[in-house]
Amino acid sequence: MREGGVGNAQLARTVNRIGGELGVPLHYDKTAVSHWLKGSLPKAEARPAVVEGLSRLLGRPVTSSEAGLGDVAEPAPPDVVSGVVDLGRADMAPSRRAVLGAGLYSATLAIPQFEDLAGRTEAVSAGRTVHIGMSDVSTVRTMTAKIADILDELGGGHARPMAAAFLVNTVGPYLRADGGEAVKKAMKAAASDLVYLTGWMAMYEREHGTGQKYYLQALTLAGSAEDHVTYCRTLRGMALQASNLGYGNKALELADSAAEAAPAAGPRLVAFLRGQQAHGAAMVKDRRQAFARLRETEEALSRAEGRNDAIGGYDRAAYEFHVAHVMWELGDRAGSVTALRRSNRYRPHGERQGRVHATGLLATRLLAMRHVEESCEVWGRFLDDYAAISSARGDEHFATLRRGLRPYRRLPAVRALSTRVRSVERLKAA
Incomplete structure:
Protein backbone atom coordinates (compact mmCIF):
# COMPACT_ATOMS: atom_id res chain seq x y z
CA MET A 1 0.00 0.00 0.00
CA ARG A 2 2.92 2.35 0.67
CA GLU A 3 4.40 1.47 -2.72
CA GLY A 4 1.24 2.54 -4.56
CA GLY A 5 0.17 5.34 -2.24
CA VAL A 6 -3.04 3.39 -1.55
CA GLY A 7 -5.24 4.61 1.27
CA ASN A 8 -7.33 2.38 3.53
CA ALA A 9 -10.66 3.63 2.18
CA GLN A 10 -9.42 3.33 -1.40
CA LEU A 11 -8.48 -0.31 -0.94
CA ALA A 12 -11.78 -1.08 0.79
CA ARG A 13 -13.77 0.47 -2.07
CA THR A 14 -11.75 -1.45 -4.65
CA VAL A 15 -12.22 -4.78 -2.87
CA ASN A 16 -15.96 -4.19 -2.54
CA ARG A 17 -16.18 -3.35 -6.23
CA ILE A 18 -14.38 -6.57 -7.22
CA GLY A 19 -16.80 -8.55 -5.09
CA GLY A 20 -19.66 -6.80 -6.86
CA GLU A 21 -18.29 -7.82 -10.27
CA LEU A 22 -18.97 -11.42 -9.27
CA GLY A 23 -22.20 -10.85 -7.36
CA VAL A 24 -20.46 -11.49 -4.03
CA PRO A 25 -21.44 -8.77 -1.55
CA LEU A 26 -18.47 -7.31 0.34
CA HIS A 27 -18.92 -4.27 2.58
CA TYR A 28 -15.49 -3.38 3.91
CA ASP A 29 -14.52 0.13 5.03
CA LYS A 30 -11.28 1.83 6.07
CA THR A 31 -11.62 0.45 9.60
CA ALA A 32 -11.53 -3.12 8.29
CA VAL A 33 -8.35 -2.35 6.35
CA SER A 34 -6.80 -0.93 9.52
CA HIS A 35 -7.50 -4.27 11.22
CA TRP A 36 -5.83 -6.12 8.32
CA LEU A 37 -2.74 -3.94 8.65
CA LYS A 38 -2.56 -4.83 12.33
CA GLY A 39 -2.50 -8.54 11.54
CA SER A 40 -6.09 -9.78 11.27
CA LEU A 41 -7.08 -11.50 8.02
CA PRO A 42 -10.09 -10.85 5.80
CA LYS A 43 -12.45 -13.81 5.46
CA ALA A 44 -11.16 -16.53 3.16
CA GLU A 45 -13.62 -15.92 0.32
CA ALA A 46 -12.61 -12.24 0.20
CA ARG A 47 -8.84 -12.73 0.10
CA PRO A 48 -8.61 -13.21 -3.70
CA ALA A 49 -10.49 -9.91 -4.07
CA VAL A 50 -7.98 -8.19 -1.77
CA VAL A 51 -5.05 -9.54 -3.81
CA GLU A 52 -6.68 -8.52 -7.10
CA GLY A 53 -7.53 -5.11 -5.64
CA LEU A 54 -3.90 -4.49 -4.76
CA SER A 55 -2.86 -5.68 -8.22
CA ARG A 56 -5.21 -3.24 -9.91
CA LEU A 57 -4.21 -0.31 -7.73
CA LEU A 58 -0.48 -0.94 -8.28
CA GLY A 59 -0.83 -1.84 -11.95
CA ARG A 60 1.17 -5.07 -11.54
CA PRO A 61 0.46 -8.61 -10.32
CA VAL A 62 0.54 -9.03 -6.53
CA THR A 63 0.72 -12.52 -4.99
CA SER A 64 -1.22 -13.67 -1.94
CA SER A 65 2.05 -14.25 -0.09
CA GLU A 66 3.36 -10.79 -0.97
CA ALA A 67 0.15 -9.26 0.38
CA GLY A 68 0.62 -11.10 3.69
CA LEU A 69 -2.46 -13.28 3.20
CA GLY A 70 -0.72 -16.65 3.16
CA ASP A 71 1.16 -18.64 0.55
CA VAL A 72 -1.54 -20.13 -1.65
CA ALA A 73 -0.18 -22.91 -3.83
CA GLU A 74 -1.20 -22.33 -7.43
CA PRO A 75 -2.01 -25.42 -9.50
CA ALA A 76 0.19 -26.08 -12.50
CA PRO A 77 -1.30 -24.53 -15.63
CA PRO A 78 -3.14 -27.20 -17.62
CA ASP A 227 -5.29 -17.87 -37.05
CA HIS A 228 -4.57 -14.14 -36.83
CA VAL A 229 -8.23 -13.21 -37.30
CA THR A 230 -9.58 -15.07 -34.27
CA TYR A 231 -6.57 -14.03 -32.18
CA CYS A 232 -7.23 -10.33 -32.85
CA ARG A 233 -11.02 -10.69 -32.46
CA THR A 234 -10.42 -12.28 -29.07
CA LEU A 235 -8.14 -9.42 -28.02
CA ARG A 236 -10.88 -7.04 -29.13
CA GLY A 237 -13.36 -8.97 -26.94
CA MET A 238 -10.97 -8.52 -24.03
CA ALA A 239 -10.86 -4.78 -24.78
CA LEU A 240 -14.66 -4.68 -24.65
CA GLN A 241 -14.57 -6.51 -21.32
CA ALA A 242 -12.09 -4.01 -19.89
CA SER A 243 -14.28 -1.13 -21.07
CA ASN A 244 -17.37 -2.71 -19.48
CA LEU A 245 -15.49 -2.78 -16.18
CA GLY A 246 -14.33 0.82 -16.50
CA TYR A 247 -10.63 0.23 -17.20
CA GLY A 248 -10.11 2.80 -19.94
CA ASN A 249 -6.33 2.53 -20.27
CA LYS A 250 -6.48 -1.27 -20.38
CA ALA A 251 -9.36 -1.16 -22.87
CA LEU A 252 -7.38 1.09 -25.22
CA GLU A 253 -4.21 -0.99 -24.82
CA LEU A 254 -6.04 -4.21 -25.72
CA ALA A 255 -7.93 -2.60 -28.60
CA ASP A 256 -4.67 -1.28 -30.04
CA SER A 257 -3.06 -4.72 -29.62
CA ALA A 258 -5.99 -6.31 -31.45
CA ALA A 259 -5.57 -3.90 -34.37
CA GLU A 260 -1.82 -4.50 -34.51
CA ALA A 261 -2.36 -8.28 -34.60
CA ALA A 262 -4.44 -8.08 -37.79
CA PRO A 263 -2.21 -6.52 -40.46
CA ALA A 264 -4.08 -8.12 -43.38
CA ALA A 265 -7.64 -7.68 -42.07
CA GLY A 266 -10.51 -7.09 -44.51
CA PRO A 267 -12.56 -3.88 -44.25
CA ARG A 268 -15.33 -5.29 -42.05
CA LEU A 269 -12.85 -6.62 -39.50
CA VAL A 270 -10.94 -3.33 -39.66
CA ALA A 271 -14.17 -1.52 -38.79
CA PHE A 272 -14.79 -4.01 -35.95
CA LEU A 273 -11.36 -3.21 -34.50
CA ARG A 274 -11.26 0.54 -35.12
CA GLY A 275 -14.65 1.03 -33.45
CA GLN A 276 -13.31 -0.53 -30.26
CA GLN A 277 -10.21 1.66 -30.46
CA ALA A 278 -12.48 4.70 -30.70
CA HIS A 279 -14.32 3.68 -27.53
CA GLY A 280 -11.05 3.10 -25.66
CA ALA A 281 -9.67 6.46 -26.77
CA ALA A 282 -12.85 8.21 -25.60
CA MET A 283 -12.56 6.51 -22.20
CA VAL A 284 -9.15 8.12 -21.68
CA LYS A 285 -10.56 11.44 -22.98
CA ASP A 286 -8.44 11.49 -26.15
CA ARG A 287 -11.02 13.31 -28.27
CA ARG A 288 -8.81 13.66 -31.35
CA GLN A 289 -7.94 9.97 -31.50
CA ALA A 290 -11.51 8.87 -30.73
CA PHE A 291 -13.03 10.79 -33.64
CA ALA A 292 -10.18 9.82 -35.97
CA ARG A 293 -10.86 6.16 -35.21
CA LEU A 294 -14.60 6.66 -35.79
CA ARG A 295 -13.85 8.13 -39.22
CA GLU A 296 -11.66 5.13 -40.02
CA THR A 297 -14.43 2.82 -38.81
CA GLU A 298 -17.07 4.40 -41.02
CA GLU A 299 -14.76 4.45 -44.05
CA ALA A 300 -13.87 0.75 -43.62
CA LEU A 301 -17.52 -0.22 -43.13
CA SER A 302 -18.46 1.57 -46.35
CA ARG A 303 -16.03 -0.72 -48.22
CA ALA A 304 -17.17 -3.97 -46.58
CA GLU A 305 -18.95 -6.50 -48.75
CA GLY A 306 -20.32 -9.98 -48.31
CA ARG A 307 -22.02 -11.74 -45.44
CA ASN A 308 -21.72 -10.18 -41.99
CA ASP A 309 -20.73 -13.30 -40.06
CA ALA A 310 -22.32 -13.92 -36.68
CA ILE A 311 -19.03 -14.07 -34.78
CA GLY A 312 -16.92 -10.96 -35.02
CA GLY A 313 -19.16 -9.36 -37.65
CA TYR A 314 -19.69 -5.63 -37.70
CA ASP A 315 -22.55 -3.66 -39.21
CA ARG A 316 -24.10 -0.21 -39.15
CA ALA A 317 -25.91 -0.91 -35.87
CA ALA A 318 -22.59 -1.80 -34.22
CA TYR A 319 -20.94 1.31 -35.63
CA GLU A 320 -23.66 3.62 -34.28
CA PHE A 321 -23.40 1.83 -30.94
CA HIS A 322 -19.71 2.75 -30.83
CA VAL A 323 -20.55 6.33 -31.80
CA ALA A 324 -22.96 6.41 -28.85
CA HIS A 325 -20.24 5.23 -26.45
CA VAL A 326 -17.75 7.79 -27.73
CA MET A 327 -20.27 10.62 -27.42
CA TRP A 328 -21.26 9.63 -23.89
CA GLU A 329 -17.66 9.29 -22.67
CA LEU A 330 -16.85 12.74 -24.10
CA GLY A 331 -19.87 14.43 -22.51
CA ASP A 332 -22.27 14.72 -25.46
CA ARG A 333 -25.31 13.07 -23.89
CA ALA A 334 -27.80 14.17 -26.53
CA GLY A 335 -25.49 12.97 -29.32
CA SER A 336 -25.13 9.61 -27.59
CA VAL A 337 -28.90 9.15 -27.34
CA THR A 338 -29.33 10.06 -31.02
CA ALA A 339 -26.68 7.51 -32.02
CA LEU A 340 -28.32 4.80 -29.88
CA ARG A 341 -31.64 5.44 -31.62
CA ARG A 342 -29.92 5.08 -35.00
CA SER A 343 -28.24 1.88 -33.82
CA ASN A 344 -31.59 0.36 -32.87
CA ARG A 345 -33.10 1.27 -36.24
CA TYR A 346 -30.30 -0.59 -38.04
CA ARG A 347 -30.32 -3.62 -35.72
CA PRO A 348 -31.59 -6.84 -37.37
CA HIS A 349 -35.00 -7.96 -36.12
CA GLY A 350 -33.77 -11.36 -34.91
CA GLU A 351 -30.95 -9.93 -32.78
CA ARG A 352 -32.98 -9.89 -29.60
CA GLN A 353 -30.17 -10.10 -27.03
CA GLY A 354 -28.28 -7.17 -28.56
CA ARG A 355 -31.50 -5.16 -28.77
CA VAL A 356 -32.28 -5.79 -25.09
CA HIS A 357 -28.94 -4.29 -24.12
CA ALA A 358 -29.21 -1.38 -26.55
CA THR A 359 -32.75 -0.40 -25.55
CA GLY A 360 -31.92 -0.83 -21.86
CA LEU A 361 -28.92 1.44 -22.26
CA LEU A 362 -30.95 4.02 -24.22
CA ALA A 363 -33.72 4.06 -21.59
CA THR A 364 -31.14 4.40 -18.79
CA ARG A 365 -29.46 7.35 -20.49
CA LEU A 366 -32.77 9.07 -21.19
CA LEU A 367 -33.64 8.68 -17.52
CA ALA A 368 -30.26 10.11 -16.50
CA MET A 369 -31.18 13.16 -18.63
CA ARG A 370 -34.59 13.32 -16.85
CA HIS A 371 -36.52 12.59 -20.05
CA VAL A 372 -38.84 10.36 -18.05
CA GLU A 373 -41.72 9.86 -20.49
CA GLU A 374 -39.36 9.11 -23.39
CA SER A 375 -37.52 6.71 -21.11
CA CYS A 376 -40.77 4.92 -20.27
CA GLU A 377 -41.57 4.46 -23.95
CA VAL A 378 -38.15 2.86 -24.55
CA TRP A 379 -38.43 0.75 -21.39
CA GLY A 380 -41.67 -0.62 -22.82
CA ARG A 381 -39.81 -1.85 -25.91
CA PHE A 382 -37.10 -3.27 -23.65
CA LEU A 383 -39.71 -5.32 -21.78
CA ASP A 384 -41.08 -6.73 -25.05
CA ASP A 385 -37.74 -8.47 -25.68
CA TYR A 386 -36.58 -9.01 -22.11
CA ALA A 387 -39.58 -11.20 -21.29
CA ALA A 388 -38.46 -13.72 -23.92
CA ILE A 389 -34.74 -14.15 -23.15
CA SER A 390 -32.39 -15.27 -20.39
CA SER A 391 -29.67 -12.67 -19.97
CA ALA A 392 -27.78 -11.37 -16.94
CA ARG A 393 -27.20 -8.09 -18.79
CA GLY A 394 -30.96 -7.87 -19.30
CA ASP A 395 -31.50 -8.60 -15.60
CA GLU A 396 -29.15 -5.75 -14.77
CA HIS A 397 -31.14 -3.33 -16.94
CA PHE A 398 -34.38 -4.59 -15.40
CA ALA A 399 -33.04 -3.80 -11.93
CA THR A 400 -32.06 -0.33 -13.17
CA LEU A 401 -35.60 0.14 -14.49
CA ARG A 402 -37.23 -0.69 -11.16
CA ARG A 403 -34.79 1.38 -9.14
CA GLY A 404 -34.57 4.37 -11.47
CA LEU A 405 -38.28 5.03 -11.83
CA ARG A 406 -39.14 5.04 -8.12
CA PRO A 407 -38.67 8.82 -7.71
CA TYR A 408 -41.18 9.37 -10.56
CA ARG A 409 -43.79 6.79 -9.53
CA ARG A 410 -46.60 9.39 -9.36
CA LEU A 411 -46.36 10.17 -13.09
CA PRO A 412 -49.03 8.46 -15.25
CA ALA A 413 -46.44 7.03 -17.69
CA VAL A 414 -44.50 5.50 -14.81
CA ARG A 415 -47.63 4.03 -13.22
CA ALA A 416 -48.60 2.40 -16.50
CA LEU A 417 -45.10 1.00 -17.00
CA SER A 418 -45.02 -0.32 -13.43
CA THR A 419 -48.02 -2.52 -14.21
CA ARG A 420 -46.08 -4.11 -17.06
CA VAL A 421 -42.99 -4.48 -14.87
CA ARG A 422 -44.98 -6.50 -12.32
CA SER A 423 -46.37 -8.68 -15.11
CA VAL A 424 -42.88 -9.42 -16.43
CA GLU A 425 -41.65 -10.18 -12.91
CA ARG A 426 -44.40 -12.78 -12.50
CA LEU A 427 -43.56 -14.27 -15.89
CA LYS A 428 -39.86 -14.55 -15.05
CA ALA A 429 -40.62 -16.11 -11.66
CA ALA A 430 -43.00 -18.71 -13.09
Missing part, protein backbone atom coordinates in the same frame (compact mmCIF):
# COMPACT_ATOMS: atom_id res chain seq x y z
CA ASP A 79 -2.58 -27.82 -21.30
CA VAL A 80 -4.99 -25.81 -23.44
CA VAL A 81 -7.34 -28.72 -24.16
CA SER A 82 -7.64 -29.61 -20.47
CA GLY A 83 -8.18 -25.93 -19.71
CA VAL A 84 -11.02 -25.66 -22.22
CA VAL A 85 -12.67 -28.88 -21.00
CA ASP A 86 -12.37 -27.89 -17.33
CA LEU A 87 -13.95 -24.51 -18.02
CA GLY A 88 -16.72 -26.09 -20.05
CA ARG A 89 -17.45 -28.73 -17.43
CA ALA A 90 -17.95 -26.03 -14.79
CA ASP A 91 -20.18 -24.11 -17.21
CA MET A 92 -22.46 -26.95 -18.33
CA ALA A 93 -24.66 -26.58 -15.25
CA PRO A 94 -24.95 -22.99 -13.99
CA SER A 95 -25.35 -24.24 -10.40
CA ARG A 96 -21.81 -25.67 -10.53
CA ARG A 97 -20.06 -22.56 -11.81
CA ALA A 98 -16.97 -21.39 -9.97
CA VAL A 99 -17.05 -19.04 -6.98
CA LEU A 100 -15.04 -15.93 -6.12
CA GLY A 101 -11.45 -17.17 -6.25
CA ALA A 102 -11.85 -19.19 -9.45
CA GLY A 103 -13.89 -16.57 -11.28
CA LEU A 104 -11.84 -13.46 -10.57
CA TYR A 105 -11.12 -10.99 -13.39
CA SER A 106 -7.51 -9.78 -13.45
CA ALA A 107 -6.89 -6.26 -14.70
CA THR A 108 -3.10 -6.82 -14.72
CA LEU A 109 -3.02 -10.06 -16.66
CA ALA A 110 -0.18 -10.50 -19.16
CA ILE A 111 -1.45 -11.25 -22.68
CA PRO A 112 0.48 -13.88 -24.67
CA GLN A 113 1.84 -12.64 -27.99
CA PHE A 114 0.70 -14.36 -31.17
CA GLU A 115 4.26 -15.35 -32.11
CA ASP A 116 4.77 -17.14 -28.77
CA LEU A 117 1.75 -19.44 -29.14
CA ALA A 118 2.55 -21.45 -32.29
CA GLY A 119 2.60 -25.17 -31.64
CA ARG A 120 1.40 -24.94 -28.03
CA THR A 121 -1.18 -27.75 -28.42
CA GLU A 122 0.90 -30.21 -30.42
CA ALA A 123 1.88 -32.32 -27.40
CA VAL A 124 -1.70 -33.05 -26.40
CA SER A 125 -3.13 -33.65 -29.86
CA ALA A 126 -0.65 -36.28 -31.03
CA GLY A 127 -0.75 -40.04 -30.67
CA ARG A 128 -4.49 -40.55 -30.22
CA THR A 129 -6.46 -43.35 -31.83
CA VAL A 130 -9.48 -41.24 -32.81
CA HIS A 131 -9.10 -39.77 -36.30
CA ILE A 132 -10.71 -36.51 -37.45
CA GLY A 133 -11.31 -35.05 -40.89
CA MET A 134 -12.53 -31.81 -42.42
CA SER A 135 -16.15 -32.92 -41.94
CA ASP A 136 -15.54 -32.77 -38.17
CA VAL A 137 -14.14 -29.26 -38.55
CA SER A 138 -17.31 -28.35 -40.46
CA THR A 139 -19.40 -29.78 -37.59
CA VAL A 140 -17.71 -27.45 -35.10
CA ARG A 141 -18.14 -24.45 -37.40
CA THR A 142 -21.82 -25.23 -37.96
CA MET A 143 -22.55 -25.75 -34.27
CA THR A 144 -20.78 -22.49 -33.42
CA ALA A 145 -22.96 -20.59 -35.89
CA LYS A 146 -26.12 -22.26 -34.53
CA ILE A 147 -25.17 -21.40 -30.94
CA ALA A 148 -24.57 -17.79 -32.01
CA ASP A 149 -28.09 -17.73 -33.51
CA ILE A 150 -29.58 -19.09 -30.27
CA LEU A 151 -27.62 -16.47 -28.33
CA ASP A 152 -29.12 -13.69 -30.45
CA GLU A 153 -32.66 -15.01 -30.15
CA LEU A 154 -32.88 -16.43 -26.61
CA GLY A 155 -29.90 -15.02 -24.69
CA GLY A 156 -26.68 -16.31 -23.20
CA GLY A 157 -28.42 -17.98 -20.28
CA HIS A 158 -29.69 -20.62 -22.72
CA ALA A 159 -26.89 -20.64 -25.29
CA ARG A 160 -23.84 -20.82 -23.03
CA PRO A 161 -24.55 -24.16 -21.30
CA MET A 162 -25.06 -25.65 -24.79
CA ALA A 163 -21.71 -24.27 -25.93
CA ALA A 164 -20.01 -25.61 -22.80
CA ALA A 165 -21.49 -29.10 -23.25
CA PHE A 166 -20.36 -29.19 -26.89
CA LEU A 167 -16.86 -28.09 -25.87
CA VAL A 168 -16.61 -30.85 -23.26
CA ASN A 169 -18.24 -33.72 -25.12
CA THR A 170 -17.20 -33.08 -28.73
CA VAL A 171 -14.57 -30.38 -29.23
CA GLY A 172 -12.24 -31.58 -26.46
CA PRO A 173 -11.98 -35.11 -27.92
CA TYR A 174 -11.55 -33.63 -31.42
CA LEU A 175 -8.62 -31.52 -30.22
CA ARG A 176 -6.93 -34.61 -28.76
CA ALA A 177 -7.58 -36.73 -31.86
CA ASP A 178 -5.19 -37.72 -34.61
CA GLY A 179 -5.41 -36.38 -38.17
CA GLY A 180 -3.49 -34.65 -40.90
CA GLU A 181 -1.63 -31.48 -39.99
CA ALA A 182 -3.99 -29.30 -42.06
CA VAL A 183 -7.02 -30.86 -40.40
CA LYS A 184 -5.62 -30.46 -36.88
CA LYS A 185 -4.78 -26.83 -37.55
CA ALA A 186 -8.27 -26.20 -38.96
CA MET A 187 -9.82 -27.89 -35.92
CA LYS A 188 -7.87 -25.65 -33.53
CA ALA A 189 -9.01 -22.59 -35.49
CA ALA A 190 -12.64 -23.74 -35.40
CA ALA A 191 -12.38 -24.51 -31.68
CA SER A 192 -10.89 -21.10 -30.96
CA ASP A 193 -13.96 -19.46 -32.53
CA LEU A 194 -16.28 -21.41 -30.25
CA VAL A 195 -14.15 -20.79 -27.15
CA TYR A 196 -14.10 -17.07 -28.00
CA LEU A 197 -17.89 -17.04 -28.36
CA THR A 198 -18.31 -18.87 -25.04
CA GLY A 199 -16.02 -16.34 -23.35
CA TRP A 200 -18.02 -13.50 -24.88
CA MET A 201 -21.21 -15.00 -23.45
CA ALA A 202 -19.62 -15.34 -20.00
CA MET A 203 -18.51 -11.71 -20.18
CA TYR A 204 -21.99 -10.63 -21.28
CA GLU A 205 -23.45 -12.56 -18.34
CA ARG A 206 -21.15 -10.52 -16.06
CA GLU A 207 -18.99 -13.54 -15.10
CA HIS A 208 -15.86 -11.68 -16.02
CA GLY A 209 -13.26 -13.98 -14.49
CA THR A 210 -14.68 -16.96 -16.37
CA GLY A 211 -14.91 -14.94 -19.57
CA GLN A 212 -11.28 -13.87 -19.26
CA LYS A 213 -10.19 -17.50 -18.85
CA TYR A 214 -12.08 -18.53 -21.99
CA TYR A 215 -10.51 -15.63 -23.87
CA LEU A 216 -7.00 -16.73 -22.87
CA GLN A 217 -7.71 -20.28 -24.07
CA ALA A 218 -9.07 -18.87 -27.36
CA LEU A 219 -5.87 -16.84 -27.81
CA THR A 220 -3.75 -19.95 -27.30
CA LEU A 221 -5.79 -22.06 -29.75
CA ALA A 222 -5.83 -19.29 -32.36
CA GLY A 223 -2.09 -18.75 -32.06
CA SER A 224 -1.39 -22.47 -32.38
CA ALA A 225 -3.62 -22.58 -35.47
CA GLU A 226 -1.86 -19.49 -36.88
